[in-house]
Amino acid sequence: MLLKHTPKEIKERNALTINPAKTCQPIGAMYAALGIHGCLPHSHGSQGCCSYHRSALTRHYKEPVMAGTSSFTEGASVFGGQANLIQAINNIFTVYNPDIIAIHTTCLSETIGDDVNQIVGKAVEENKVPEGKRIMYCSTPSYIGSHVTGFSNMVEGIIREFPVSTGTKNRKINIIPGWVEPSDMREIKALAKTMGVEIIMFPDTSDVMDAPQTGTHEFYPRGGTTIAQLEAAGDAKYTLALGKYCSEAGAIALENKCGIKFKTLDLPIGISATDRFISTLSNIAGIPVPQSITDERGRLVDMITDMQQYLYCKKVALWGDPDQLIALTEFLLDLDAKPAFVVSGTPGKYFMERMEQLLGKDMGGAKVQNGSCADMFLMHQWIKNEGCDLLLGNTYGKYIARDENIPFVRMGFPIYDRVGHSYFPTVGYKGAMYMLEKILGVLMDKQDADSSEEAFELVM
Amino acid sequence: MSMKNKLPDPAAVKDEILKKYPPKVARKRSKSIQVLGEPGLEIQANVRTIPGIITQRGCCYAGCKGVVLGPTRDIINLTHGPIGCGFYSWLTRRNQTDPGPDGENYMVYAFSTDMQDENVVFGGEKKLREAIQEAYDIFHPKAISIFSTCPIGLIGDDIHSVARAMKEKFGDCNVFGFSCEGYKGVSQSAGHHIANNQIFKHVIGLNDEAPEGKYKINMLGEYNIGGDAFEIERILKKCGITLVSSFSGNSSIDQFERAHTADLSVVMCHRSINYVAEMLEKKYGIPWFKVNFIGAKATAKSLRKIAQYFEDEELSAKVEEVIKEELVQVARVAAEIKPKTEGKLAMMFVGGSRAHHYQELFREIGMTTMAAGYEFAHRDDYEGRKVLADIKVDADSRNIEELHVVADEKRYNPRKSPELKEKMIKDGFAFSDYEGMIPEMPAGTMAIDDISHYEMEKLIEAYKPAVFCAGIKEKYCVQKFGIPLKQLHSYDYGGPYAGFVGAVNFYKEIERMVNTKVWKLIKAPWADAPSLHAELACE
Numbered sequence: 001m002l003l004k005h006t007p008k009e010i011k012e013r014n015a016l017t018i019n020p021a022k023t024c025q026p027i028g029a030m031y032a033a034l035g036i037h038g039c040l041p042h043s044h045g046s047q048g049c050c051s052y053h054r055s056a057l058t059r060h061y062k063e064p065v066m067a068g069t070s071s072f073t074e075g076a077s078v079f080g081g082q083a084n085l086i087q088a089i090n091n092i093f094t095v096y097n098p099d100i101i102a103i104h105t106t107c108l109s110e111t112i113g114d115d116v117n118q119i120v121g122k123a124v125e126e127n128k129v130p131e132g133k134r135i136m137y138c139s140t141p142s143y144i145g146s147h148v149t150g151f152s153n154m155v156e157g158i159i160r161e162f163p164v165s166t167g168t169k170n171r172k173i174n175i176i177p178g179w180v181e182p183s184d185m186r187e188i189k190a191l192a193k194t195m196g197v198e199i200i201m202f203p204d205t206s207d208v209m210d211a212p213q214t215g216t217h218e219f220y221p222r223g224g225t226t227i228a229q230l231e232a233a234g235d236a237k238y239t240l241a242l243g244k245y246c247s248e249a250g251a252i253a254l255e256n257k258c259g260i261k262f263k264t265l266d267l268p269i270g271i272s273a274t275d276r277f278i279s280t281l282s283n284i285a286g287i288p289v290p291q292s293i294t295d296e297r298g299r300l301v302d303m304i305t306d307m308q309q310y311l312y313c314k315k316v317a318l319w320g321d322p323d324q325l326i327a328l329t330e331f332l333l334d335l336d337a338k339p340a341f342v343v344s345g346t347p348g349k350y351f352m353e354r355m356e357q358l359l360g361k362d363m364g365g366a367k368v369q370n371g372s373c374a375d376m377f378l379m380h381q382w383i384k385n386e387g388c389d390l391l392l393g394n395t396y397g398k399y400i401a402r403d404e405n406i407p408f409v410r411m412g413f414p415i416y417d418r419v420g421h422s423y424f425p426t427v428g429y430k431g432a433m434y435m436l437e438k439i440l441g442v443l444m445d446k447q448d449a450d451s452s453e454e455a456f457e458l459v460m
Numbered sequence: 461m462s463m464k465n466k467l468p469d470p471a472a473v474k475d476e477i478l479k480k481y482p483p484k485v486a487r488k489r490s491k492s493i494q495v496l497g498e499p500g501l502e503i504q505a506n507v508r509t510i511p512g513i514i515t516q517r518g519c520c521y522a523g524c525k526g527v528v529l530g531p532t533r534d535i536i537n538l539t540h541g542p543i544g545c546g547f548y549s550w551l552t553r554r555n556q557t558d559p560g561p562d563g564e565n566y567m568v569y570a571f572s573t574d575m576q577d578e579n580v581v582f583g584g585e586k587k588l589r590e591a592i593q594e595a596y597d598i599f600h601p602k603a604i605s606i607f608s609t610c611p612i613g614l615i616g617d618d619i620h621s622v623a624r625a626m627k628e629k630f631g632d633c634n635v636f637g638f639s640c641e642g643y644k645g646v647s648q649s650a651g652h653h654i655a656n657n658q659i660f661k662h663v664i665g666l667n668d669e670a671p672e673g674k675y676k677i678n679m680l681g682e683y684n685i686g687g688d689a690f691e692i693e694r695i696l697k698k699c700g701i702t703l704v705s706s707f708s709g710n711s712s713i714d715q716f717e718r719a720h721t722a723d724l725s726v727v728m729c730h731r732s733i734n735y736v737a738e739m740l741e742k743k744y745g746i747p748w749f750k751v752n753f754i755g756a757k758a759t760a761k762s763l764r765k766i767a768q769y770f771e772d773e774e775l776s777a778k779v780e781e782v783i784k785e786e787l788v789q790v791a792r793v794a795a796e797i798k799p800k801t802e803g804k805l806a807m808m809f810v811g812g813s814r815a816h817h818y819q820e821l822f823r824e825i826g827m828t829t830m831a832a833g834y835e836f837a838h839r840d841d842y843e844g845r846k847v848l849a850d851i852k853v854d855a856d857s858r859n860i861e862e863l864h865v866v867a868d869e870k871r872y873n874p875r876k877s878p879e880l881k882e883k884m885i886k887d888g889f890a891f892s893d894y895e896g897m898i899p900e901m902p903a904g905t906m907a908i909d910d911i912s913h914y915e916m917e918k919l920i921e922a923y924k925p926a927v928f929c930a931g932i933k934e935k936y937c938v939q940k941f942g943i944p945l946k947q948l949h950s951y952d953y954g955g956p957y958a959g960f961v962g963a964v965n966f967y968k969e970i971e972r973m974v975n976t977k978v979w980k981l982i983k984a985p986w987a988d989a990p991s992l993h994a995e996l997a998c999e
Binding site: 055085 | 480481482485508509510511512513514515516517518519520521522538541542543544545546547548549550551552564565566568569570571572573574575576577579580587588589590591593594595597598599609610611613614615641642643644645646647855856859912913914917931932933935936937938939940941942982983
């Protein structure tokens with residue numbers, strides 16, 4: 001047993017988090033900034049933050065993750081990080097020549113009260129920002145919210161810096177996709193293209209965090225939303241924010257800045273959420289849903305029809321980020337499976353409200369918790385007491401899966417130990433089919449492994 | 461051996477690198493990039509990383525919690541701070557451990573106080589106390605240690621007084637803290653030092669019961685990445701040498717408590733643990749010397765030196781027997797691999813000792829290390845401990861406590877009398893030694909401290925090495941160039957690479973990496989075709 005000290009008996013905790021189902025803000029800001037073309041993220045804090053975030057993102061995406069740091073020492077922590085940041089800006093533009101530097105803060109620079117806006121102003125004043133180069137920034141104190149909040153804050157930072165309203169609308173639709181995989185962003189673009197809807201998506205990490213092997217390292221890969229696209233986002237017809245936690249704040253900021261109406265949708269993961277996404281996109285654009293997408297949906301429903309018996313009433317434990325968990329819960333309900341335990345370290349009241357809408361009064365008997373001390377240790381204790389049939393969450397679930405012998409599908413962030421997530425989407429109907437294939441695969445592998453020789457089935 | 465004839469002139473490569481930097485940066489980096497050849501060459505190390513110059517380095521917390529204390533299985537390591545630091549250091553360093561069926565092992569858990577903004581505003585001591593109590597109530601561990609992250613030092617939480625109070629309250633659980641805020645020092649190195657100090661103050665010496673054994677040693681600076689310590693333990697056991705403690709691969713707190721009962725400390729990673737070695741000698745009279753179990757020849761040499769130290773013919777004979785037996789397989793595999801690797805270039809930029817140690821393994825398969833450097837080492841790790849007295853202590857190092865250690869009144873027992881030690885030194889036996897990386901590197905190669913991303917790309921462009929060794933942050937950039945990167949922090953989830961079995965594993969691994977077919981698949985077959993052969997399509 002690996003998690004052998006996890007007792008069945010649950011003691012209430014108020015201060016100690018064990019095996020968290022979240023991490024800190026800056027990594028989300030770094031990931032969001034990587035989805036902007038020609039942008040170098042910069043961590044304003046001590047070196048360790050930047051190193052940890054780059055390492056975690058690299059382990060997950062198996063791609064280069066470039067970022068700078070202000071390399072705070074004790075001196076900077078006492079006297080403020082202005083000198084470090086101005087020097088960093090100068091060095092980055094001289095050596096790495098990005099179009100944009102995306103600065104996010106850390107708990108260190110936030111605690112000492114560094115004002116990035118003022119420091120950037122000073123850098124401009126001192127001619128450290130070359131003509132035509134841009135700096136965007138956001139505040140990401142690690143002691144508020146989670147990595148999801150950091151992503152959302154950088155999206156707001158993007159909106160503060162780029163979109164401009166020229167007065168002439170361009171009929172495009174903005175999509176803020178939330179913290180999803182490059183494969184998902186690629187799929188969202190493909191769906192819009194199939195529908196004939198012109199979109200501007202930001203951030204967009206496809207062709208950045210899934211860059212092809214070409215024999216050379218492109219420091220700024222081909223992908224990412226361009227400055228021109230970001231500026232044009234201010235003239236768009238409408239904004240779709242996918243996932244309330246990651247994307248809504250950005251959509252609100254854009255409405256305030258450029259007067260663009262928006263709608264927040266659940267992440268288009270699973271069938272119902274994808275239905276709403278496609279319908280909304282079709283309505284806003286005034287373009288009917290093409291047959292090919294209806295057919296794709298039909299293939300997904302057909303697959304569910306065929307395999308429904310293996311999913312019915314399966315108890316599922318899931319953990320991770322609220323936007324994903326909300327969509328996954330609805331998908332599981334659509335499959336007649338039972339979301340039994342749902343945990344997110346990310347705080348916020350909306351999560352519980354939305355989960356209650358989906359699961360029914362008193363969560364329909366499911367155990368759901370988010371925020372402080374809502375962690376994988378607690379979830380494991382629930383599993384020890386009541387059991388479940390499937391685990392759905394990030395790589396850290398493998399310890400529970402092994403100890404308790406429960407089938408496990410990796411989903412969310414981080415996935416350190418398997419590939420595929422950055423190449424195969426989970427959004428859209430195609431994504432749902434891919435996910436379903438994986439879920440059925442592990443459930444049926446377990447049935448095969450556990451069945452007696454007499455009951456071992458050839459055809460399933 | 462000179463490399464000058466076949467390859468680009470390293471001095472020119474250095475100039476080319478520096479050209480791109482702003483003048484002040486170029487001046488500073490110039491002292492950390494050295495072309496080797498002249499004796500007595502000085503390299504700048506352990507100085508601040510320049511902001512905005514993309515670095516490999518991490519922070520003090522990473523060095524303390526991640527590196528030194530992370531591998532000890534039965535201490536609850538509680539991170540005091542916002543959630544990130546505890547999360548990122550959760551199981552990401554591959555320190556294997558063997559608790560046995562009943563042994564305690566908390567390494568698979570991440571513990572954090574997950575500080576929120578109200579804790580930062582009003583102080584986090586209350587939450588810390590509660591968290592320690594909750595950990596104690598649930599797990600009843602032998603020890604709980606507290607690691608401060610950046611905000612803690614700034615808001616002034618006194619983790620040490622909390623630790624003292626909780627230790628007293630529990631009575632059966634050691635509680636101690638590490639003020640290893642990320643901004644301290646200039647790299648992980650500060651965290652190593654802080655870890656050494658606190659373990660020495662709060663743990664070493666608590667249990668005087670010596671384990672059974674004739675030749676009792678401490679293994680310092682071995683972290684059991686990929687099972688390295690298991691392989692070293694196997695070899696030591698075969699030789700009849702008793703391992704009293706390991707700092708800290710495959711370790712438990714009771715090993716630390718009894719470390720002072722050993723008769724010798726051997727040091728693998730000099731950078732991260734030399735402080736404990738020195739303090740063990742000063743307080744308890746246990747001599748230390750540097751060993752290296754990376755590379756078959758280096759392993760044999762280290763074993764012989766241990767045997768020589770104990771001045772025991774029986775041990776020497778046993779050690780020779782083991783070496784002879786183990787080298788059969790090593791020689792066989794090396795002979796098989798070498799024709800496929802010989803003459804190829806390697807580069808390695810990693811850690812505080814590995815960039816030195818791994819050159820051994822590459823030499824054994826005929827590969828040359830064209831450039832190497834550490835991420836967080838000091839001048840003595842490059843130039844040898846002889847320069848210790850010349851190293852200027854700057855503001856960043858002065859902030860790290862230097863423990864004043866004196867001989868223990870009752871327990872100081874010099875394992876070698878001053879006279880005997882003197883005689884051994886005269887006969888060529890080196891104590892408290894480390895020659896450093898540079899003396900072992902040929903003229904015309906390069907040593908670069910705290911290499912930047914830009915410098916790494918320029919080196920690759922100039923020399924196109926057959927293999928590049930670094931860490932996860934560099935892995936995929938280098939591989940995008942079509943050059944395999946071997947991670948020497950995580951071993952790319954392979955290993956062990958220490959000892960005799962490890963050498964064989966490494967030879968095979970490098971052969972696989974430099975000769976794998978995938979590098980030949982990068983170019984699509986139509987990439988070079990000037991245009992389509994339209995006539996085929998038209999027919």
